[in-house]
Structure formats: structure tokens, C-alpha cells
Amino acid sequence: MSTVMDVQERRKYIQQFKVNSVAENGYKRILIQLFGLMGHGKSSLINSCIYxxxxxxxxMKVEASGSDGSHTTERITYQLTECITMVDNRGFQYMADNEFGQVYAQLGVYPIVVLTHRLSKTDSNLEGKFRRTGAEQILEVENYTGRDNIxxxxxxxxxxxxxxxxxxDVKFRIEQNWNPVTERIKRKKFLLKFMHDFAIAEKxxxxxxxxxxxxRNEYNRLKEKASNMWFARFPEF
Incomplete structure (x- = not known):
């Protein structure tokens, strides 16, 4: 896809995208699964993409949840096009170090990291942190909101x-002519090895x-002992 395509052409490409336009493989739709921390903009991202x-x-087709995750408690699907659906998964309170490996093992693709609140982000090292966890693609966006939607x-x-x-990513996977059964076996083996290696690393x-x-405890013990010896030599009167 050319990078010089303007916004209207890119919208049209997405709206008309069909799985069978890539390969005849029996697939009929694309699910874009969203995972993220509670209250970090997943619902707003879906609203922004639809808009x-x-x-x-x-x-506001999707109600934004608070940091307590009170609204997004189950998987909810939203139709973007005839072929593409976004899935708003339940938010989680923290992100484990092995999150990317688990996503790959279960879905067969490495997740695309989307950093929301691009104009107001405060952590300049955020991208580097995701790189170190295995992220290959990192994008930054600023969501539209009810008060800011020009x-x-x-x-x-x-x-x-x-x-x-x-x-x-969808086109790449389909064009590999992969066998779903063989791929599941490979991913299962990967997951078992990944979890084994992760468990060892955690230990x-x-x-x-x-x-x-x-x-630290030994240092504090010796420090306290030295302090007691000092006061023993010079008792207070």
C-alpha cells in the first residue's frame, strides 16, 4: 500500500477490503482484538476508528470505562466494515511481562501497540519499554472525543x-499458505516452551x-549492631 495515498483513498481501501481478495482460503472476516489496561483508551479508540x-x-458508540474497568467487563464486537470487526476485550489491571508471547502463541501474530493520548503523553521512555517486551510495531494516536472531534x-x-x-498482518499471514492445523500445533509447542522459559526466568x-x-537484612543488622556498640561506649547521662 503506497504511503502517498490520501486519507480518502485509504478509507476506501479499508472499507472495500475483503479477505477473499487476498486468497481463497475460507476466511470471511477479520477480527481486530483490542487488549489494554483499564481506562487507557480502548473504547475511545474504537469510537475514533468508527468515526x-x-x-x-x-x-460515542462505545462508552469509555473508568480505571476500575466498571464498564468493559466482557468481549463486545463493533462492526467497522462488512469484513472488519473490532473486539473490545475486558480491560486488565496490569500487564505481565509475558503478555506479547502469550498473544502470539494464541493468535499467531505479534500485537500492534497503539499508544493513545499522543499529544499529552508524559513518559518519553514508553516506546522503549514496549520494545523491550517484544513489540515490533508501535503506533501513536490521539483519539477523538465528544468535546474534541474536529x-x-x-x-x-x-x-x-x-x-x-x-x-x-492479515495479508502477510494469508499469503504464507499456512496450514491451520500445523500452525496450531506449532503455536502450542511455542506456548509450552515460552511458559517454561518464563517460569524459569521468574524463579x-x-x-x-x-x-x-x-x-539488605544483614547490612541493616550489622549497622544496628555497630550503632548499639557506639552507644554502649558513650552512654547518655
């Missing part, structure tokens, strides 16, 4: 890029923590 792809006024080329372009990158981390804690 960007359409010609209607902004509408369409701009830059914001629409960023949001369309999220869907476009997902479609590129090693726990062992290091115990050694460090023992050293």
Missing part, C-alpha cells in the same frame, strides 16, 4: 494506520530478590 471511517457526526488529516491518518497495519528473578533481601 474516521464514516461520514457521520461523532457519536477531523484533521493528521489525526485521521494516524487512526487509519492502526487498521492498515492490522490488514497488512531466577525471585532467587535474586531473596539474595538481595538477605544482603
Amino acid at each position: 474516521t471511517l464514516g461520514d457521520k457526526e461523532y457519536e 477531523k484533521t488529516r493528521g489525526r485521521c491518518s494516524d487512526l487509519l494506520a492502526v487498521i492498515e497495519n492490522a490488514l497488512r 531466577e528473578k525471585e532467587a535474586v530478590k531473596k539474595v538481595q533481601e538477605a544482603r
Whole structure:
């Protein structure tokens, strides 16, 4: 897909995308699964993608949840096009170190990281943190909201890029002519090895923590002992 395509052409490409236009493989639809921390913009991202792809006024089709995750408690699907559906999964309170490996093992693709609140982000090292967890694609967007929904080329372009990158992954996977049964077996083996290696790494981390804690305790014990010896020599009157 050419990077010089304007916003309207890119919208049209997404709206008309069909799985059978890539390969005859029996697949009929694409599910874009959203996972993320509670209250970090998943619902707003869906609203923004629906708004960007359409010609209607902004509408909050998905109610944003708070940091307690009180609204998004189950998987809810939202139709973007005839072929593409976004799935709003239940938010989680924290992200484990092995999250990306688990997603790959279960879905066969590495997740695309979407950083929301691009204009107001405060952690300059956020992208690097995701890179270190195994993320290959990291995109930044600024969601539209009920109070801020004037369409701009830059914001629409960023949001369309999220869907476009997902479609590129779909095309890549389909064009590999992979066998679903063989692929599931490979991913199961990968998951078992991944979880085994992760468990060993966690045990090693726990062992290091115990050694460090023992050293701290010994240091504090010797420090307290030295302090008691000092006061024993020079008692207060």
C-alpha cells in the first residue's frame, strides 16, 4: 500500500477490503482484538476508528470505562466494515511481562501497540519499554472525543494506520499458505516452551530478590549492631 495515498483513498481501501481478495482460503472476516489496561483508551479508540471511517457526526458508540474497568467487563464486537470487526476485550489491571508471547502463541501474530493520548503523553521512555517486551510495531494516536472531534488529516491518518497495519498482518499471514492445523500445533509447542522459559526466568528473578533481601537484612543488622556498640561506649547521662 503506497504511503502517498490520501486519507480518502485509504478509507476506501479499508472499507472495500475483503479477505477473499487476498486468497481463497475460507476466511470471511477479520477480527481486530483490542487488549489494554483499564481506562487507557480502548473504547475511545474504537469510537475514533468508527468515526474516521464514516461520514457521520461523532457519536460515542462505545462508552469509555473508568480505571476500575466498571464498564468493559466482557468481549463486545463493533462492526467497522462488512469484513472488519473490532473486539473490545475486558480491560486488565496490569500487564505481565509475558503478555506479547502469550498473544502470539494464541493468535499467531505479534500485537500492534497503539499508544493513545499522543499529544499529552508524559513518559518519553514508553516506546522503549514496549520494545523491550517484544513489540515490533508501535503506533501513536490521539483519539477523538465528544468535546474534541474536529477531523484533521493528521489525526485521521494516524487512526487509519492502526487498521492498515492490522490488514497488512492479515495479508502477510494469508499469503504464507499456512496450514491451520500445523500452525496450531506449532503455536502450542511455542506456548509450552515460552511458559517454561518464563517460569524459569521468574524463579531466577525471585532467587535474586531473596539474595538481595538477605544482603539488605544483614547490612541493616550489622549497622544496628555497630550503632548499639557506639552507644554502649558513650552512654547518655
